[in-house]
Amino acid sequence: MSKLYVVGLGPGGAEYMTEEARAALARADVLVGYTVYLDLVRDMFPDKEIFTTPMRQEIERCRRALEMASGGKTVAMLSSGDAGVYGMAGLILEMSGEFPEVEIEVVAGVTAALSGAAALGAPLMHDFCVISLSDLLTPWETIKRRLRCAAEGDFAVCIYNPCSKKRRDHLRRACDILLDVKSPDTVSGWVRNIGREGQEMKILTLGELRDEELDMFTTVFVGSSKTRRIGDRMVTPRGYENKEQN
């Protein structure tokens, strides 16, 4: 049977990859993905066939990966983070009906919500939402509604794609929606270039976050009402301390 692995590499270099992901790449004849992801693993597998397409040609890239698998090659399609979170797993499965002979296996990886949280401390210890501010594929009205519901539910919120060249003010607009419900003192944070050279991070208030200038390589965290700053870490308690007292 033809096989296509859809593999999440984790946030940065090879050290954030699971052994399952490494094994899937090792079994593959062809590695498919953006150049930047392939560069992360090329040194590990110098003899593999490589197929890259430019950014934004997702449908074409998925079709080629499925065609190569259908033709008898074992294919590994690479995403950074987790292929199942704003990655390629969904599109591959949506197109899989045309390629019933290809067996598809999704290999989970550490998405930026988790790796960024670990860098900041433990902001997602309790219930949380993950929301992308990219309106390329989602109406802005839907994004606004989700931000409002996340705030009303007092979730910790992890924000992907806080801005881009075309959407400079999305983070500010998102913060304003959250600020309709949440205190401007809500503990927040961001991490840039997670797991890569030049990783940097900052803990600040939601009111301050509103005026930050961030780029598309940054993941943002906004706490729940319970989230605290402890030293240089951002922590959402799970409640054990309260339990002991009660």
Place this chain on the structure above:
Amino acid sequence: MSKLYVVGLGPGGAEYMTEEARAALARADVLVGYTVYLDLVRDMFPDKEIFTTPMRQEIERCRRALEMASGGKTVAMLSSGDAGVYGMAGLILEMSGEFPEVEIEVVAGVTAALSGAAALGAPLMHDFCVISLSDLLTPWETIKRRLRCAAEGDFAVCIYNPCSKKRRDHLRRACDILLDVKSPDTVSGWVRNIGREGQEMKILTLGELRDEELDMFTTVFVGSSKTRRIGDRMVTPRGYENKEQN
């Protein structure tokens, strides 16, 4: 400097661990955790000192881990999944003020939301919430509010701790709250024993999920209004197909 790693092992065996997690365990003098997690890694590191405490004694376990690190040992505290998602990272950081000499590093892992999603297909491809139904540490009113907000925001929802011996009807009550807003035909799924022997899963509707008898080793997924069943997979589209058409 004394060092304490708080390490997420991923869902099951060693293959789901990142290289970063493996390296942290290798550097540790002592491994701390529940017996069941230690069993997963004992074979990899047969010579390590081991410290276990029973379930529920989280504060005592964290204090001992910090004390051992303070005493000069390099300590790795193990969680399944990700230590930063309903794990031990938050509690360790909350208690860290008493041990300023201990440097704490959180090592992210693949939490059940991601590993379970990969097993089912790609249910968390777009914006999602993670909610625990455990009311040991959280008032049920808070959990209800979050479920309602998650439904109103049309998020995909991943549910941890769907039931326990004491809370047999929590999943049914949670589904009823979601059903106030969401269609009973909403595509849903569950995965049991993720990444372990006896892994099983099922895709079903939200109406059917309401009547399932699940245990605490199960992670539940309820789709957004866009989530579809494609063959034997649960997929939340990200929207590329629409984009191409527009």
